[in-house]
Amino acid sequence: MACACMRHLSAIRTPTVASAGPPKETANSRVLILGGTGRVGGSTAIALSKLSPDLRITIAGRNREKGASMVTTLGKNAEFAEFDINDDKSLESALNDVDLVVHAAGPFQQTEDCRVLEAAIRAKTAYLDVCDDTYYALRAKAYNNEAIASKVPAITTGGIYPGVSNLMAAELVRVAKSENKGEPERLRFYYYTAGTGGAGPTILATSFLLLGEEVIAFNKGEKLKLRPYSGMMSIDFGKGIGKKDVYLLNLPEVTSTHETLGIPSVSARFGTSPFFWNWAMDAMTRFVPSELLRDRSKVEEMVKLFDPVVRVIDGYAGERVSLRVDLECSDGKHTIGVFSHKKLSVSVGTSIAAFALAVLEGSTQPGVWFPEEPQGIAIEARELLLQRASQGTINFVMHKAPWMVETNPKEVGLGIYV
DSSP states (O other): OHHHHHHHHHHTSSOOOOOOOSOOOOTTOEEEEETTTSHHHHHHHHHHHHHOTTOEEEEEESOHHHHHHHHHHHOTTEEEEEOOTTOHHHHHHHTTTOSEEEEOOOOOTTOOOOHHHHHHHHHTOEEEEOOOOHHHHHHHHTTHHHHHHTTOEEESSOBTTTBHHHHHHHHHHHHHHHHOSSOEEEEEEEEEEETTTTOTHHHHHHHHHHTTSOEEEEETTEEEEEOTTOSOEEEEOOTTTOEEEEEEOOOHHHHHHHHHSOOSEEEEEEEEESHHHHHHHHHHHHHSOHHHHTOHHHHHHHHHHHHHHHHHHHHHHOBOEEEEEEEEETTSOEEEEEEEESBHHHHHHHHHHHHHHHHHTTOSOBEEEOTTSTTTSOGGGHHHHHHHHTTTOSEEEEEEOGGGTSOOOEEOSOSSOO
16 A cells, blocks of 8 residues: 555655635535544634634534533533444445534544544545644655545644644745756654653554554655664754654654655654653563554553553643754755744644644645655645744744754764754
């Protein structure tokens, strides 16, 4: 399946894109949020209600008590729908008369199907997911032709990272190509989140599952497979965050931006704090069998054991989050973008809400797209989306030289430069 998806990605590298035109009105549009009683889905619902108060929002989940509490928070334009995402009849019923479904019911790792996307295509409902898994994203892309045939606009990996980070990369590349004589050669994604970012067990499960995946990176067009949580670098994220250690991780924006933006060298790194969590993550990749880390049920059992300790540590670690995207060109020019926020639990919802509004406003063409593809978020709609997503940030800069934001990063002990 992955190989077929990769061939499909290659075929759409240089698309012809029609203008999206002026944004459509979103007043009274209906949005269904799957996983809406969770921290990510709930944060998305709150952000959407603030950005567009006239939206009608349906919170979908299995916990009626949490659903009722969320409806109270959102007000008169909200309602709760109790159902199981694995029940096809329940899912199709929930999609009736819905303008957009936001799939925030993770984790996406080790999920073997795209059940929600399939149902959205059948129901002719626009679709957005917050997937952060390479293999799930590629499976979603395989539904591109079906979505086009049904005239359904769909975006996969439309969260904060990946999501906002993809758009930052696309804009760095677009501006570099318009201003420079050199060609974009190296793209690096750096991410930092304090603790679990206040996002709870789902984020912890996602982290553990990713430790079971070999890291895909690209160096001068060559595809590399590397050990997860290796290749430490010390990166300065600028104001409000400072220098943090980050490690290689297998994230979908590496493959998608390599293919769709045509960048020869791409990698992604992530780090957390307190510092001993990074040591623990590294130790897990060395001493815990990868088969166990790829077993979703066993990982969920591990999360139950770790969760009480994690919550205590999160209490003093905070939940600051930062994205830094670096682009290097063949003429020596190096530009970066930085996006930092005090609270991931707030910022992730604002970012997803920004994508949701862009889809409702008609920015997305029929088909299944990554955020950096102009059919996913039209070029002329990127600025507004990033403006919305960056509300409340402590630092958001684009198209700056590294020295304007921080000291030069220092590479630590990695033989392969990716």
